[in-house]
Amino acid sequence: MRQKINLIGILLGITVFSACNSEKKKDIAETEKIKTETVIEEKVESKKMVWIDADLAVGKKNINRPGYSDVDDGYAVLQLLNAENVEIKGMSTVYGNNSIENAFAIGNYINKEFIDHKISVFKGSGEPIDINNVKTNDAVEALASALKKEPMTILAIGPATNIGILILKYPELKSQIKEVVLVAGRRTPNDIFNIGTKGVKAKDLNFDLDNAAFQVLLDYEVPLVLCPFEVSSKVWIEQQDLDTLKAFNIPMNWLATASQPWLEQWQTQGATGFNPFDALASHYIISPEDIISEPLLARLELHPDDTIKENEKQVFKQYLLCDDTKGTPVKYCFDVAPDYHQKLIDSYKNK
Template identity: 35%
Template sequence: MQSLDSKDFLNQPQKRTWIDTDITIDHYNGLIPCDVDDGYALGVLFRSQEVDIVGLSSTLGNSEDIEVTTEIATQFTAKFGPTSLTVSKGSSVFYSDAEGKELPEAVKNLAQELKQGPLTILAIGALTNIALLIKHFPELVDNIQEVVCVAGRRNTEQHFVASKRQLRPFRDLNFEVDETAFNVVLNSEVQLTLIPFEVCDDIWIDFHELRKMRNGSSLAEYLEKESRIWALEWATLFGSSKGFIPFDMVAAAYVVNPEWFTVKQWHVQVQSGPSDTKKGETKEYLVCNEQLDMGRLVNYAVEISPSAEPELFKRLTQQDISSFILGLSHVNIIVEDVDGAAEYYHKVLGFERAIDDQGQKMDYRNVSMAEFNQDAGLADQDVELDVLFLKHPYASIYLELMRYHKPIGQSEIPPQPRTYDLGGPRHIALEVSNCTAVFRYLKQQEGVAMIDPSDDYHPEKLDGFPISFFYWIDKYGVQWEMEEGRRVGVARGIM
């Protein structure tokens, strides 16, 4: 199994991931608290460098009101997610009722991301949005590398019971809440991975772990606070002395590192049988086992490694700023002419003009953008500049050449500092996974000065680019940029 304690995983390309969630943490259906496990799933993914979260959408499931899941997803992402990540509103109705209605924003935006390249979908709610995408964009199905969801059981006699005192088993919610949508996915060519109750049952969050989370990160403190009533609900209604199962977090763990899991490729069928949740009724069950010889093949998880749980909680609770640093983004150099400087650095060091992961030249002329001014600490000034990126073909280091047309700075290079004099490059840029979280962390540190000392200074997403950044100066006079979204760090190996 790949060790996440080593740095080997940094040499692997990030997994482009879309999250479709019915998150309802901190919400009540009447007097009954709603599930909290989506919060744990999102929290793990937000703090995992193995994934590149390209989108997040709301869906039905824990709530039948799309406004509820959309609002909570938006609030949670704003608190703990990447600065550039936005939430797309999913379908307000289940699949059978969506005929004739305008396609939801979630489906359109997911389609746009699939056009950019293959991705994995973590489906932790109704599969309505995914089924609608399959129906309306069949040409994009091949770019869905995998759909991972919490669903399935070995047979119709297997019931989802967490303790002996639980009178009524849990529903196979992500399957049962919109069976029609699930069947659309089953009948497609999409690779499907099922994380069933039996595997989720191996990971519990007990009261002892909740107490430890109080002294963890702000994310862990929030999850602990919102989980207290949920843990009491399990203790009262289900007689659970172990706490509760964070189902969706287990599915998120599979997205982070499939090698944590033992997975079988078995046939899956939808079978009818006596309902285990409504007495005297019949219902459909999603059944997957090695005896079946008909139905499509899916990946069915049967075991999770004991090493997964401590790593997941480490990610949720760690306060270390290192969890947000992804790699060296670039070295910035101010020049009088970006084209002349590009020729110079090509001649003396072999740097070449860079292209991004979409095949576009990283060459931006006459840039004038209010968001850039804000992030660069020039909010009240008239700014216009040229930006040209170079990349070394072997060292994979990027140079960011900048020529300012406005404002005009010093026209002469200052005297060269001696080797042992304090000072450094104009700025050194580090690629980070969560610009806002890093900004808040650094604001609290001694010896850190933001480039703009005003209370209004904060990172903003650039208009038309998935990028946000901010500048700060350390106690030795080195100016740093913390940048999210460009994804050019050497650890990624992106062209």
């Protein structure tokens, strides 16, 4: 009888131990599940929601003048598409380096050929803001709808026309804009945008094409990041870089091949390569630690046009000037990390 009781006790002990062990394993499994879900949630939340507004012109010849249009907008778009910490919420196009029709066509081509999870591409403005008759467009309305759903960063690498119209039409959406990253600005009117060594002076094109749009952004104190010629002039894409990029993947082969005539165009001006202007702005969004910036104040000022030879103060234009004296607060990018060039090239490799 005693042996039977002892046996029952042992069996009860084993049952209790097994139940406790099972509960412990269940608790551990639940804890691990929560940890996994938290990590996945944090990973999703760490992605930056970005809208691209671009004057795409890759591979297109200039309109009404010889030569090819800029290719740097293509470098910005493909870099963001390749970034693991960025989610593209939409893309709009704008006139600038070329026509709005060409920009829209290239945007759709990139979307069709190179993006696995398709995004929507919208046609924006084909001309500067008319302050006396502000008209919206498909791009502005699409961006407004997207901002109503969630806050976003906007990469605006053409004239700021679409963004200016957005702010005028929907000023309440300013709070949904984390930053607008633009390619424009300089410290003084004497900071010349030299292209090569043969005396060619470039315009601050995005700004020059629509001064009013930039004035709107400053007046409404939209959070702005400026990636001007000062920072992009310190970075060069040369022939060996194009050869390297062509071997990375199909999108980069397309872009690097289309960049060949653009590179040769710069070489005729005495340069060894070209500055990938817009890629500095997209890189800021992906890895802001690689782009050195400082807080400054921005404003518009009228001065003689520095791109006209022997001007003698006959032709004037507006300048977007940034210093510490007066104006609207902006973040001004002016230099890159010491190992930036390699980081830029590596950003186009398949992840």
